[in-house]
Amino acid sequence: MTPAQSARLAYRQGLVAPTAGVAPGLTQANLIALPRDWAWDFLLFAQRNPKPCPVLDVTEPGSFTTVLAQGADLRTDLPLYRVWRDGRLAEETPDARALWNERPDLVTFLIGCSFTFETPLAQAGIEVRHIALGCNVPMFKTNIACRPAGRLHGPMVVSMRPIAASRVADACRISGRYPGVHGAPVHVGDPAAIGIADVQRPDFGDAVPIRAGEVPVFWACGVTPQAAVMASGVPFAITHAPGHMFVTDVADEAYHA
Amino acid sequence: MTPAQSARLAYRQGLVAPTAGVAPGLTQANLIALPRDWAWDFLLFAQRNPKPCPVLDVTEPGSFTTVLAQGADLRTDLPLYRVWRDGRLAEETPDARALWNERPDLVTFLIGCSFTFETPLAQAGIEVRHIALGCNVPMFKTNIACRPAGRLHGPMVVSMRPIAASRVADACRISGRYPGVHGAPVHVGDPAAIGIADVQRPDFGDAVPIRAGEVPVFWACGVTPQAAVMASGVPFAITHAPGHMFVTDVADEAYHA
Structure with missing residues (x-):
């Protein structure tokens, strides 16, 4: 098992901790999942603000897998999630499966991390x-x-x-x-x-x-989408908790220009 | 008047010619305009294929202005346009105003050019x-x-x-x-x-x-979207004619990494 797979498994099993310094050399990502109806606005927001919102991958509506990490489940493999309702932080949870079930059409964006x-x-x-x-x-x-x-x-x-x-x-x-x-x-x-x-x-x-x-x-910083969710009163969103990122299988060097 | 403004004015007045070598030092862009209903698919296609489709700007639906060139009209300021119907090249024209009027919700993408x-x-x-x-x-x-x-x-x-x-x-x-x-x-x-x-x-x-x-x-190459229009049978699209680009006001150096 690679260091990235081990980390994701530990988070899936309930470990809650910031990911700074975890699996060095492998890229970590910010996460925001939005209902399909908001996906266009968000992808355009990212295109217009590429420094805070560099998009690494976008899932199909309802999907919780990504090309950035084989076998990963985006609903469970981050250490901590935040759920936002009407632009306000509603709760934090280490397991977002029930939240994903609330909305069958979530589009998930994975965004580069410093x-x-x-x-x-x-x-x-x-x-x-x-x-x-x-x-x-x-x-x-x-x-x-x-x-x-x-x-x-x-x-x-x-x-x-x-x-x-x-x-x-x-x-x-x-x-x-x-x-x-x-x-x-x-x-x-x-x-x-x-x-x-x-x-x-x-x-x-x-x-x-x-x-x-x-x-x-x-x-x-890739927490910028969370500030946009707050400022814009987005009705429903799931994000990572700041500093609690998605650990991918992709080498940092893949993003070397 | 800058070399870019002069070039756009000449095309607006009817000049038809490839833009290679025009207004050196200023960025040129590929253009594709699609009905709002296709905009998500296209922006996601661009995100997934950044080498052929680096997005420089996206207009609001129905708008024909861009932050890349003050006072420009995207319907007239390119030397030659192509219109695509059901994935097939229907016509070429130096003035796309009538085509823009056909569809009030066109979203226009400007894409980087080599x-x-x-x-x-x-x-x-x-x-x-x-x-x-x-x-x-x-x-x-x-x-x-x-x-x-x-x-x-x-x-x-x-x-x-x-x-x-x-x-x-x-x-x-x-x-x-x-x-x-x-x-x-x-x-x-x-x-x-x-x-x-x-x-x-x-x-x-x-x-x-x-x-x-x-x-x-x-x-x-930024003609890749035209190949996708053809392969995918897109019902309606307007693009630049290959090599007949949009001349922007943006210095090439702005895209130096």
Whole structure:
């Protein structure tokens, strides 16, 4: 069994934990499942906002399998799901089978995750703080508006990694090689400039310390669809819980431009 | 008036000519307009086949403007259009306004074009044969099947440029910097290996000579949607005529990865 298969099996059997650092070298993905009636709006939203929403795969309506991972069941193989009703978080659950049964026509989108370029960052000697601390990556809503599509609109969500000033250029260069999984940062430096009031109080995930000589660096984040679900009052959606991703069988290098 | 605006105005006033080499440094785009009912299938087809179908913009239903070119009218500003009925080419026209009126809900997709990386190829001293000869690029249907989406399926169409053997690596490297406009080649060498019986008889565009010491190099082509329209029997579609592209205001460098 591969590390990805082992991880998916553990989550299927009930393990709940953030996936940062799990199965290194294999791509992880954000998930959002929407009724067929909302699928066009969402795919167009993703096309118009490719930095936060790089689409890796789209299922057939009602299907819960994907070309990204053989034998995976998208209803059970993530550690934690969120269900949204009328734009509000209704519950979290480690098993989404009952929710999938509610709507037989769900179309599921798998979206690239910045975890993909964390392995090459680490290999280049750039510490990824939240992995070093064994916690979830900090994520923030910003004042950067996504380009709307149909009924969907909302702010861009970003993830933050503190980077030593001398390595910021390397972090930009290395992550920029992976445009299919968020690519280069959208903002470097002052959190307030993108509407983040307190960088130690993330909207999702865990706070991490920024040390002397480090700069906060912000990447577009695949939690952006959840912010759009909230802002747009989408009647029904299932997503991953932030930081609790889908571990695929696809090598990170497949997304190297 | 910019070179792009001048070109669009000339086409609007009736000029019919291939756009290769026009307004160098500005991106050109393939066009396909489909009734709203087919838009989901097409956007998903593009997501599943990003090399032949890199989407640069999608209009609102019924709209004929685009963020890619201020003041442009997508119904008149291309040199030549094709209209497809039940998967068959029905007519070619330089003015598609009457056709747009037939269907008030057309969604128009603008798709990247390999012309975008021809300027950097030429700047690197790689001759682009069809520009040197003042003709249209040769395009071929292949035996490479696109990944189907909904009701849409069909073969990949490729464009061909003969490249000196010593420059093939440079051509791959340079075009590979532009993944949003077809990127690196899909095939280098033997045309028969991808189902092309006679490289001197293109399915679209004009034949160009392959000289001694040159290798035919094949890139995914934005005429692929037209092949899908044919193979899938789409009831109604408007496209550009091959090689007669939409000239945008966007600098080629905007698509540099």
